[in-house]
Amino acid sequence: MxxxxxxxxxxxxxxxxxxxxxxxxxxxxxxxxxxxxxxxxxxxxxxxxxxxxxxxxxxxxxxxELLRIPFAPNIRPLGIYDIDSVVALEHAAFHNPEHQASRKKMEYRLSICPQLSMGIFLTVPPDRVEDTSIFATFDTAHLVETGRPDNAKTVLLAHIVGTASDSDIVTDKAMEVPGNWKGPKRSESDKGHLLDGRTVCLHSLAVSPKLQGCELGKLIMKSFLQHVKNIGYERVALICQEYLIGYYERFGFKNVGKSKVEFAGGGWVDMVFDWATHSAAVTTNTVSS
Ligand SMILES: CC(C)(COP(=O)(O)OP(=O)(O)OC[C@H]1O[C@@H](n2cnc3c(N)ncnc32)[C@H](O)[C@@H]1OP(=O)(O)O)[C@@H](O)C(=O)NCCC(=O)NCCS
Known part of the structure; x- marks a missing residue:
């Protein structure tokens, strides 16, 4: 110019x-x-x-084309009420059983910090869908709360589940479940969700297999990043396999190197989305362009 x-x-x-x-x-x-x-x-x-x-x-x-019903998704934080669908989706999406978060971990995360989770739901009247097996979670879905004569269910299509940590990257401790978290006298623990943590550790992102590639992953990730920023967190960290580095970079995550996490035999890469550096980069680009 x-x-x-x-x-x-x-x-x-x-x-x-x-x-x-x-x-x-x-x-x-x-x-x-x-x-x-x-x-x-x-x-x-x-x-x-x-x-x-x-x-x-x-x-x-x-x-x-796949759904043949109106696509009007409802995006909301998850709760323990959603546990069966979250576990079903986790099992359906992660083919390697070692990469699936256990029911115990999901129970803990959805009970202790439901605000750090998110689900995309769709209202599905069973009679209007040819094959309900297109949804990995149809059988575990609840009827819509308002009750409907068509027995519509609110079906989970995609989820994100996280906890908070005081580390800038995901650690094995952040992925654990403290021993007595259900007891009335929870002892102080450096495992699992830390109340004062400023980093959200994103432990699971999963999209119902037959609906992958329709940008549900993109929709839930963008919604989640906005949500956790709004409630005051400074960054989101996750670990991924090498083939997904490019996928997360598209959202603004930075590859910060090989992870020390030993979960499922290790071999993970640390990815971090940090609002301080992200905003600075956006400002610099705007000023220089
Ligand atoms: C990975 C996953 C969450 C992506 O969700 P999705 O809804 O299928 O992906 P989207 O449709 O939002 O993808 C949007 C874009 O990312 C691209 N993309 C998808 N997978 C990718 C990959 N592995 N590497 C690079 N880009 C990828 C798509 O091609 C698409 O690009 P486009 O916008 O140019 O068309 C989903 O496939 C999934 O649940 N996989 C199994 C569980 C899993 O591996 N989770 C991540 C654990 S770290």
Whole structure:
């Protein structure tokens, strides 16, 4: 932009890309306009919006096609009332049994810090769905609370479950369950959820297998990040296998190296989303662009 306004004109590379865009966007292109760089930026925006729209349509159609009922999800924190569906979803989504969080861990997490969990639910009238096995959690779902003549159930499609920690990254201790957490006199423990912790350790992200790839993972992760920021946490940490690093980086998580966690034999990578560095990076990009 600066080079052109000083009379230098767009670079040959920009021009050749412009030629390509021009051939694909004939109607959006004005040959008489002298401000080629502005036009080039506009075309890029158009191309990007078109790509986004096509992807959104594909996802909407796919989930609509799969469900054949209105997709009006309800996103809310989970509670112990949801335990059966959470366990069913965890088992269905994680093929490696070693990677599944146990029922005991889920019971503890949903009882002690339900505010650090989230679920995407959908109201499903059984008679309007051809095959209820498309939902991994249909059998464990509860009838909708308001009661309905069509016996609609509120079905869990995706979940996130976390606890708070005083460490910046996930540790084995954060993943444990303190011995006497159900007792009336809970002793102080450095295991599991720490009330004063400022980091949310995200222990499980799971999407119902037949609904994966429809952006439910993206929806719940974005909602969760916003939610835990709103209630005052400073960062979200998780461990993942190498093949998911790119997936989490898309949300703004940073790969901070090999994790020391030994859960399920180790081999994990530490990922951290920190609002302090994230906001700083966003501010810097905005200022320099
Ligand atoms: C991983 C998981 C949560 C992703 O949820 P999802 O709803 O299937 O993913 P989304 O549809 O939101 O994916 C959105 C984007 O991420 C991409 N993506 C999905 N999986 C990916 C992967 N493994 N690596 C990189 N990108 C990936 C998709 O291609 C899509 O890209 P697009 O926007 O360009 O089309 C889900 O597949 C799942 O439950 N897997 C089993 C349990 C699991 O492994 N959980 C994570 C534990 S750390």
């Amino acid at each position: 600066a080079a052109h306004s000083q009379g230098a004109g767009p670079s040959p590379a920009a021009l050749s890309l412009k030629e390509i865009l021009k051939s694909e966007n004939a109607e959006a292109f004005d040959d008489d306009d002298e401000d080629l760089d502005d036009e080039f930026a506009d075309l890029q925006r158009i191309q990007s919006a078109k790509r986004r729209e096509a992807r959104d349509m594909a996802n909407k159609c796919r989930i609509r």
